[in-house]
Amino acid sequence: MQAQIHEGYALITTLLTAATQFTRFEDLGLDPVAINLGFFGIKWYSLAYLAGILLGYLYLRRLLKEPGAPMARRHADDMIFYATLGIIIGGRLAYVLFYQPEILSNPLDIFKLWNGGMAFHGGALGVLVAVIYMAKKEKLSWLRVMDYIACCAPFGLFFGRLANFVNGELWGKATDVSWAIIFPTGGPVPRHPSQLYEAGLEGLVLGIILWFAFWKTKARYEPGKLVGIFLLGYGLARFGVEYFREADVQLIEFAERTGLHMGQWLTMPMIIAGLYLIITAKKRRIRVEPIAGTQSVS
Numbered sequence: 001m002q003a004q005i006h007e008g009y010a011l012i013t014t015l016l017t018a019a020t021q022f023t024r025f026e027d028l029g030l031d032p033v034a035i036n037l038g039f040f041g042i043k044w045y046s047l048a049y050l051a052g053i054l055l056g057y058l059y060l061r062r063l064l065k066e067p068g069a070p071m072a073r074r075h076a077d078d079m080i081f082y083a084t085l086g087i088i089i090g091g092r093l094a095y096v097l098f099y100q101p102e103i104l105s106n107p108l109d110i111f112k113l114w115n116g117g118m119a120f121h122g123g124a125l126g127v128l129v130a131v132i133y134m135a136k137k138e139k140l141s142w143l144r145v146m147d148y149i150a151c152c153a154p155f156g157l158f159f160g161r162l163a164n165f166v167n168g169e170l171w172g173k174a175t176d177v178s179w180a181i182i183f184p185t186g187g188p189v190p191r192h193p194s195q196l197y198e199a200g201l202e203g204l205v206l207g208i209i210l211w212f213a214f215w216k217t218k219a220r221y222e223p224g225k226l227v228g229i230f231l232l233g234y235g236l237a238r239f240g241v242e243y244f245r246e247a248d249v250q251l252i253e254f255a256e257r258t259g260l261h262m263g264q265w266l267t268m269p270m271i272i273a274g275l276y277l278i279i280t281a282k283k284r285r286i287r288v289e290p291i292a293g294t295q296s297v298s
Helices: 002-021 044-063 073-098 099-103 107-111 120-138 141-167 195-216 225-241 247-259 262-284
Strands: 033-036 042-043
Touching: 002 247, 033 044, 042 044, 044 141, 044 225, 044 247, 073 099, 073 107, 073 120, 073 141, 120 141, 141 195, 141 225, 141 262, 195 225, 225 262
Parallel strands: none
Antiparallel strands: 033 042
16 A cells, blocks of 8 residues: 555656646636626536537437338427436436435535536436336337437537536546646646547547448347447446546545446446347347338338
8 A cells, every 4th residue: 555655646746747748728718608798607518418409409300301210300399308307307316316415415406507517327317217208108119219319419428528628627537648638626737638538439439330320220220229339338438438537526435445436337237238238139120110201111
């Protein structure tokens, strides 16, 4: 233990000595507030959510034009409402329960979304509940609907992680890589811009993989396969990036005790579920009858 402490101290000393050669976050000219009206400010974080939901909705409408779509345009219009509620309610409750349970001592603070604090795992579960509810209400296949929703999710992930970067939050571990950044709330040492790693993997890379699976393969005719690809892809990306990301202050002890970050533990069920859905997808393939139009797909 003493040797590890000494090595850690030596690393910090080295980083502090060389810190002048790294980019300081303040020099990037980024402001968490996108529009400042004096009495009211709109943050990039809020705009990121709006952009992700809007682009996801527009892309969903495009996907529904293809033969064998699991729902009609009118269903997509309702879905955007239910999915948004699922993201907000699920994301906030999961953050409070798993990342900052002390908020429960003052329940009204749960509603203070402007202070930040959302968990993707909870948002994903919230969307699942919303989709199942709407699907049962409209007599749709909830799993096929989720396949299409999964293809749209990377938009929100991409913009959300960029907003994390603009906010200067959720930064990575101390490092001496040339692209390291010194964040205002991260102390004087340069750190991995892990928010950008996540934006690239969870947003761009995963989005391209899902695009290819939808447009270039028959994955959309095997219920659950696209959802499986999303869950597995996100899970692996998040699990890997967590090794470069600093654990939340209140969960550092938890990470040291368990050997993994909270985000990694929460991601494991997603990886397992993703693998299961991919492996078993062909067994669920049936003749796909369209909700809108007349063209069937075998």
